[in-house]
Amino acid sequence: MIHQFYPQVPHTYRYELNKDMQLAAAHFIPAAAAGKCANVHGHTYVINVTIAGDELDDTGFLVDFKMIKELVHDRFDHSLLNDDEAFADTPDSDSETFPTTEVVARTIWQSIQKELDTRFNQPRCLQVIVRETPTSYVVYRAKEGDFTS
Numbered sequence: 001m002i003h004q005f006y007p008q009v010p011h012t013y014r015y016e017l018n019k020d021m022q023l024a025a026a027h028f029i030p031a032a033a034a035g036k037c038a039n040v041h042g043h044t045y046v047i048n049v050t051i052a053g054d055e056l057d058d059t060g061f062l063v064d065f066k067m068i069k070e071l072v073h074d075r076f077d078h079s080l081l082n083d084d085e086a087f088a089d090t091p092d093s094d095s096e097t098f099p100t101t102e103v104v105a106r107t108i109w110q111s112i113q114k115e116l117d118t119r120f121n122q123p124r125c126l127q128v129i130v131r132e133t134p135t136s137y138v139v140y141r142a143k144e145g146d147f148t149s
């Protein structure tokens with residue numbers, strides 16, 4: 001069984017940075033289609049983030065690895081994902097906000113890219129992989145139109 005799998009993102013940027021993270025979190029999917037996953041249960045999530053760009057910042061970083069850890073690990077580790085504002089089951093929310101592997105991957109991308117958009121060297125988060133179990137993972141790849149700069 002493959003536990004570490006890094007699908008490559010085709011690109012022509014000079015620099016590519018990858019950050020691996022592992023965190024423990026619980027979640028539930030409040031939908032009939034989710035079956036047993038409607039009950040609160042936990043996973044050891046394994047996450048890989050790919051960031052690329054042509055220019056470095058004044059320190060010589062594409063981005064600081066620590067920033068990625070703060071945005072992802074510090075936010076979600078040892079939490080109930082459903083408590084996070086991104087996954088809150090509010091009256092105006094729909095199935096798009098349940099913390100499925102896909103939505104968790106997209107949420108991580110959004111939060112990282114929002115931070116990267118403030119950097120003058122314009123790094124781009126090209127890919128987020130979220131592995132929920134040794135046999136199940138999702139790859140989220142942003143499309144060109146998802147980037148604001």
Ligand SMILES: [Zn+2]
Nearest residue numbers: 027037041043
């Ligand atoms: Zn689950």
